[in-house]
Amino acid sequence: MRSLLVLFLLWLTSPTLLAQSTSQTSQSEPSIQSLLDRIQQMERRISELEEHERKETAAQTGNPMLPAPLDQQAQATSSSSQAMHEEHGTSPTGVREAEIHYPSLQIRGFGDVDFQATDQKESTSGFSLGQLDLHFASPLSRKVSYFGEVTFTAQPNTYDLNVERSFVRFDYNDYFKISFGKFHTPIGYWNTAYHHGAWLQTTIARPQMIKFGGTFTPVHIVGVQAEGSIPSGGLGLGYSLALGNGRSSNFSKAGDSGDVNNNRAWLAKLSAQPSRLYGLELGGSYYHDELTPQRGVNFREWIAGGYVAWTKGRPELLAEYENVHHTSLATSQTFNTTGYYAQVAYRLPWQQDKWKPYYRFEYIHRPTQEPVWDITGTPSVEDLVGSLVGVRWDITNFACFKGEYRKFRQAPGTPSVNGAFFQSAFTF
Amino acid sequence: MRAYWKTACAVLVFGWLCLCCTASAVAQGHDVDVALVADPNIPVSNLTLAEVRKVFRGERQYWNTNLAVVLLIRAPVARERDVVLKIIYQMSESQFKQFWIAKIFRAESASAPKVVYSNDMANELVTAIPGAIAFVDARDVRPGTKVIRVDGHLPGEAGYPLR
Numbered sequence: 001m002r003s004l005l006v007l008f009l010l011w012l013t014s015p016t017l018l019a020q021s022t023s024q025t026s027q028s029e030p031s032i033q034s035l036l037d038r039i040q041q042m043e044r045r046i047s048e049l050e051e052h053e054r055k056e057t058a059a060q061t062g063n064p065m066l067p068a069p070l071d072q073q074a075q076a077t078s079s080s081s082q083a084m085h086e087e088h089g090t091s092p093t094g095v096r097e098a099e100i101h102y103p104s105l106q107i108r109g110f111g112d113v114d115f116q117a118t119d120q121k122e123s124t125s126g127f128s129l130g131q132l133d134l135h136f137a138s139p140l141s142r143k144v145s146y147f148g149e150v151t152f153t154a155q156p157n158t159y160d161l162n163v164e165r166s167f168v169r170f171d172y173n174d175y176f177k178i179s180f181g182k183f184h185t186p187i188g189y190w191n192t193a194y195h196h197g198a199w200l201q202t203t204i205a206r207p208q209m210i211k212f213g214g215t216f217t218p219v220h221i222v223g224v225q226a227e228g229s230i231p232s233g234g235l236g237l238g239y240s241l242a243l244g245n246g247r248s249s250n251f252s253k254a255g256d257s258g259d260v261n262n263n264r265a266w267l268a269k270l271s272a273q274p275s276r277l278y279g280l281e282l283g284g285s286y287y288h289d290e291l292t293p294q295r296g297v298n299f300r301e302w303i304a305g306g307y308v309a310w311t312k313g314r315p316e317l318l319a320e321y322e323n324v325h326h327t328s329l330a331t332s333q334t335f336n337t338t339g340y341y342a343q344v345a346y347r348l349p350w351q352q353d354k355w356k357p358y359y360r361f362e363y364i365h366r367p368t369q370e371p372v373w374d375i376t377g378t379p380s381v382e383d384l385v386g387s388l389v390g391v392r393w394d395i396t397n398f399a400c401f402k403g404e405y406r407k408f409r410q411a412p413g414t415p416s417v418n419g420a421f422f423q424s425a426f427t428f
Numbered sequence: 429m430r431a432y433w434k435t436a437c438a439v440l441v442f443g444w445l446c447l448c449c450t451a452s453a454v455a456q457g458h459d460v461d462v463a464l465v466a467d468p469n470i471p472v473s474n475l476t477l478a479e480v481r482k483v484f485r486g487e488r489q490y491w492n493t494n495l496a497v498v499l500l501i502r503a504p505v506a507r508e509r510d511v512v513l514k515i516i517y518q519m520s521e522s523q524f525k526q527f528w529i530a531k532i533f534r535a536e537s538a539s540a541p542k543v544v545y546s547n548d549m550a551n552e553l554v555t556a557i558p559g560a561i562a563f564v565d566a567r568d569v570r571p572g573t574k575v576i577r578v579d580g581h582l583p584g585e586a587g588y589p590l591r
Contacts, residue, residue: 275478
């Protein structure tokens with residue numbers, strides 16, 4: 001009797017034990033799995049009904065049955081729309097919906113609201129509106145697309161409206177794509193990875209060396225750009241070549257309305273995304289321009305840079321280096337300014353990956369006398385050492401909060417500045 | 429009386445074994461391979477996993493000069509989407525959404541993958557849209573659809589990576 005009782009208990013508990021041992025997923029998400037199973041059943045039922053309806057229609061019209069699956073393959077080689085109606089006469093809507101119509105304008109917006117408080121003298125704490133950024137993407141045909149980006153930036157009495165990017169791109173194939181217009185200069189990594197939407201980047205602000213409105217890196221270029229991948233197997237090589245107006249007399253601006261001199265800026269960039277190290281990207285770029293900050297004052301500029309990025313989130317690593325070399329064409333004096341940053345972040349595996357703490361160190365070293373940076377009398381590039389630590393919390397897929405503590409020194413011999421910064425960034 | 433107990437024991441043991449087999453079959457049902465199906469006109473029949481990743485990350489956008497890649501992906505919650513996100517993209521659902529927003533924002537792609545709501549819809553669209561490629565449950569592959577080998581393997585074969 002006792003042995004029967006033991007066997008009966010074993011019989012009762014065995015399904016539970018087996019169910020628990022099948023997979024961790026089914027244990028943690030039994031309702032989702034059952035929903036998936038039901039969806040699969042419903043899909044099969046729908047296909048059975050569709051098949052039944054197809055047969056009935058064919059019988060009523062006296063037409064031969066719709067092509068058998070193997071015939072469908074043969075017919076697919078003819079024009080797709082004709083094949084679509086012949087093979088799938090019962091559901092052309094789905095196919096129509098999936099087809100791209102030209103032009104097909106998509107608009108996406110980015111915005112952020114910020115708060116800052118620092119112990120810097122004469123600074124005020126408070127809230128500010130970040131850039132309101134609108135991005136446009138519109139395929140114009142199978143191989144031609146338009147991309148645009150405009151920003152509204154709050155000023156004391158008004159909003160500045162700026163065209164940040166506006167270009168048309170012709171795709172020949174993966175190896176050659178050519179664009180005409182205004183771009184973010186493909187120098188380094190950050191400048192073309194994150195653009196203006198603060199929501200896209202992990203931290204609240206860009207590194208100083210590539211900040212918008214700064215002069216260390218020419219952030220924009222107006223002209224022509226060729227890009228594509230290079231057949232290289234698992235190395236995943238890619239290139240960018242750009243030719244454009246370069247910096248205007250205001251170094252933080254590109255020559256949207258025309259070049260400041262008769263010399264075009266050019267850039268060559270080579271990057272690699274090895275397939276064996278999925279998530280890794282590394283590259284280097286070389287930029288050349290001739291600057292004319294004032295009539296009759298000319299400098300030659302070379303910017304050499306390299307970067308490495310590991311963007312999988314666990315961890316996220318970004319590091320970038322640039323050296324800006326200026327030569328005075330009048331005196332042949334040379335000046336080198338070096339800048340780099342290294343950023344590390346880690347997406348925590350709890351609470352649906354919503355938390356991402358991060359740290360960044362950045363450094364810019366410039367000569368005491370640098371005629372290009374000091375052309376207006378106020379240094380446009382500072383000798384900077386700074387670091388920040390913060391955390392990003394994605395409250396939804398499309399909005400996040402960020403909080404940062406920063407400590408930085410803007411010139412040798414000056415005291416360090418400490419600050420707390422907060423941001424709510426979103427896309428819509 | 430002793431024979432009665434023996435019979436009862438035998439019935440219970442048999443029932444227990446049956447339950448074990450059923451549960452095992454159900455568990456194996458969740459490991460069905462996900463097939464990579466495509467427009468029969470695309471000029472490839474075998475891709476490495478790294479190449480599949482390139483295609484689905486929008487890094488390879490053309491099969492050849494005249495045939496663009498059109499990505500189809502199941503809507504959220506579908507098992508095929510989970511497999512794609514886990515093995516191909518190695519991303520969570522939210523990371524995947526952010527990835528494509530950023531991709532379009534960077535002007536690296538003019539549009540995101542198109543969403544399909546069933547394996548039947550995926551099967552239909554890959555034969556109707558030139559250059560289309562999608563993932564479907566291997567049990568739902570229609571005859572006539574082009575099934576792409578991944579790392580030289582078809583669904584169901586040993587070493588097939590998408591399951």
